[in-house]
Amino acid sequence: IKEYDYLIVGSGLFGATFAHEMTKAGKKCLVIDKRDHAGGNIHCKKIEDINVHWYGAHIFHTNDKSLWDYVNQFTEFNRYTNSPIANYKGELYNLPFNMNTFYKLWGTKTPEEAKEKIAKQIEHLKITEPKNLEEQALKLVGPDIYEKLIKHYTEKQWGKSATELPAFIIKRLPVRFTYDNNYFNDKYQGIPIGGYNKIVEGLLKGCEVKLNTDFFADRNYWKGIANKIVFTGKIDHYFDNCYGELEYRSLKFEVEIHDTENFQGNAVMNFTDAETPFNRVYEHKHFEFGTQSKTVITREYPLKDVKNAEPYYPVNDERNMAILKQYQLLAEKEENVIFGGRLAEYRYYDMHQVIASALIKSKTELK
């Protein structure tokens, strides 16, 4: 008889949700994480009494009432609404593209005027089958918005020219003909009061957790202590990169404390010109309407040299998807191991999606 029913590798939202559901059902779980904190990428660090989103700005949003209720069991959410500002060489524009953006760009005041302006901008381009991201964006919104708000931001993000990037990356661009700066269309949105750690603490309550513990340091030992393993780390690493490494885009975060109450007046500012080396600046206190006397900001830089960097965004191109398929075949054959979460499935998940996925997998287990 093994000591645990489940060994859960990774205390991010997937692992923590799975552990919560299983513990609630009376199963004995052990969660291990190689980092010195639980919560994976939603972890917040307290600096100057401000919850700093340590791995990038996180805004919870969903259309699903049951998922909204699920996270609200652990702490109440505030009414934060994401409305980023784009900064193009000192000119400020509202995002997502809406009537405020169009007014600032062209002085158009009615939806009809704005639609006409965009149609005129696109008309002469005659792009029918966009061959790359640049053509796709031009076809959707025309050259003014493309140049000031899309081109350089995207090129910095991917470290590639927009003409070398595939068109499918931006199938759609949110264009709104109302004066509504709310970035998300979802019914429910907010930031947990007291920060994301409250959610993680709630999920992991009553569950054994070991930090600073890497599964790969002694995988035979870890395999021996539980009937089943839930693995939320990198799938390629699990199989010793036998088909090659899956590629990720990465980011570098620089955190600064400023001796001022209010640095930029908004939680998220995107820098959409080519010259500014960072893509976004977050001012964390604005996620929680903070009134502290100091402020903490993070500059988010796209990382070109991704070797040994933290993996953030999967690169879902043909090469990587073909490699992934091979790993998935091995994963299907791996007995008593459940692969879940963004790294084990090599897919971009929003928070509500990764919780939903963990809930489905835990329900299947309990059947």
Ligand code: FAD
């Ligand atoms: P993770 O949080 O990465 O957890 C995996 C855990 O496994 C980590 O703690 C890791 O240390 C651990 N681990 C890995 N390998 C091992 C090992 N060998 N041994 C032990 N432990 C291991 N979602 C939203 O809904 N809204 C947002 O605004 C939003 N913003 C985002 C911004 C950025 C920059 C990024 C990158 C993501 C954002 N997301 C957002 C997505 C969100 O972060 C994910 O949905 C969520 O964190 C995924 O949880 P996870 O458990 O799958 O993975």
